[in-house]
Amino acid sequence: MRIDVLTLFPEMFEGVFGSSILGKAKERGLVSLHTVNFRDYANNKHNTVDDTPYGGGGGMVLKAEPIFGAVEDVVTRRSGAADAADEGSRPPRVILMCPQGAPFSQRKAQELAAEEHLIFICGHYEGYDERIRRHLVTDELSIGDYVLTGGELPAMVVVDAVVRLLPGVLGNETSAVRDSFSDGLLEYPHYTRPVDFRGMTVPDVLLSGHHAEIDKWRRRQSLLRTLERRPELLEGAELTPKERAWLAEQRELSAKARPSLAEGAEDGEAAGESGR
Numbered sequence: 001m002r003i004d005v006l007t008l009f010p011e012m013f014e015g016v017f018g019s020s021i022l023g024k025a026k027e028r029g030l031v032s033l034h035t036v037n038f039r040d041y042a043n044n045k046h047n048t049v050d051d052t053p054y055g056g057g058g059g060m061v062l063k064a065e066p067i068f069g070a071v072e073d074v075v076t077r078r079s080g081a082a083d084a085a086d087e088g089s090r091p092p093r094v095i096l097m098c099p100q101g102a103p104f105s106q107r108k109a110q111e112l113a114a115e116e117h118l119i120f121i122c123g124h125y126e127g128y129d130e131r132i133r134r135h136l137v138t139d140e141l142s143i144g145d146y147v148l149t150g151g152e153l154p155a156m157v158v159v160d161a162v163v164r165l166l167p168g169v170l171g172n173e174t175s176a177v178r179d180s181f182s183d184g185l186l187e188y189p190h191y192t193r194p195v196d197f198r199g200m201t202v203p204d205v206l207l208s209g210h211h212a213e214i215d216k217w218r219r220r221q222s223l224l225r226t227l228e229r230r231p232e233l234l235e236g237a238e239l240t241p242k243e244r245a246w247l248a249e250q251r252e253l254s255a256k257a258r259p260s261l262a263e264g265a266e267d268g269e270a271a272g273e274s275g276r
Contacts, residue, residue, distance in 0.1 A: 001115065001166060002032040004074050004092075005155050006067065007122040008049070010035035012152045022160060025169045033159070041069035050125045059126025067132050071119055078117060092117035094137045095158070096128065097151030101140035104158055108141070112158070113165035120158070122151030184237035186230060188221040223247060227254075 005013060016022060017033045025031045039047050043065050050060040071094060078089070093115050102108070112118060121128075121137065133140065143154045164170055191202040205217045226233050227247060234247065 001030075001113075001163075002034070002078065002117045003120070003159055003163075004034045004036055004118070005120045005122065005152075005159070006036045006038045006070050006074075007150075007152055007155075008037060008039055008124055009122075009150070009152060010037050013156065016156050016160075021164055021169060025163055025166065028168070030166055030168050031163050036070050036074060038066045038070040041066040041073070043069070053126070057126075062123045062125050062128045062132070064129040064131045067121060067128075068136060071121075071136060074119060090116050092119050093139055094119045094121065095139045095141055095155075096121045096123075096133065096137040097142070097154040097158070098123065098128065098140055099142050099145070099147050101142040104141045104143050104154075104161070106161070109158070109161040109165060112162045118159075118162070120151070120155040122155050124150040184233055185222045186226045186233070188218040188225065219243075220246070224250060227251070 007013070013033075013035050017026065017035075022031075022033065026033050039049055042049050042063075048063075049066045050062055053059070053061045075092060078092075093112065095112075095118060097120060121132070141154070141158060143157050148154065191206060195202050195207065203217070205213055208214070223234075223239075223243060223246070226237070227250060239247070
């Protein structure tokens with residue numbers, strides 16, 4: 001896979017692209033990571049890449065010319081390299097990082113990991129010229145409902161999530177499969193040595209060596225953790241009828257263990273009366 005990031009601050013990516021999993025994947029030739037300073041494609045003597053918006057308003061808008069020029073140059077150079085190697089290639093996915101984009105998810109990371117070439121566009125102003133959105137990008141992504149100073153950090157997040165899914169990147173190929181959200185659920189709890197740490201012990205089932213029981217425990221823990229922390233994820237998860245019935249039981253037990261608002265109010269009134 002090849003990944004190009006269009007940015008005004010390529011130096012921000014030096015440590016990220018050269019360290020940890022991304023750095024090792026790059027060294028092993030599993031991914032090719034590049035940054036492109038799109039200021040180099042400005043078509044004016046001052047190399048400006050932004051301008052005031054038509055119609056007035058605050059802030060500056062990222063111009064179309066440098067972004068189109070940078071993307072077209074990257075695609076042309078890659079196509080030339082592919083022709084020289086006599087290889088066919090799919091068109092790249094051109095991804096705009098912006099707050100208006102679709103929420104990024106593990107499922108989207110899995111989708112992007114199947115691509116040959118990704119191009120990320122990172123802006124730093126009030127917005128993008130709409131022609132970039134309409135006529136150049138294939139995807140708009142957001143990593144959350146908040147605004148950052150630029151698209152660099154979100155692009156790093158997406159690149160990391162995608163690259164770790166590529167074959168051979170992780171030492172244990174099952175790691176990515178069992179990650180949180182890979183099957184629509186949160187991941188089960190993990191334990192390691194020692195068995196007893198300050199009186200806090202590892203669940204017996206994990207020490208049993210009974211792999212079927214361990215898998216069953218992990219699956220139920222994953223379901224329970226999702227129910228407690230992100231119940232909305234269960235709506236789209238692939239669950240068996242038995243699992244749905246078990247979750248219904250857990251909901252009932254949780255409801256019974258939790259006092260109602262009315263009971264809490266009555267308890268508070270009784271406590272107040274006894275204190276007077």
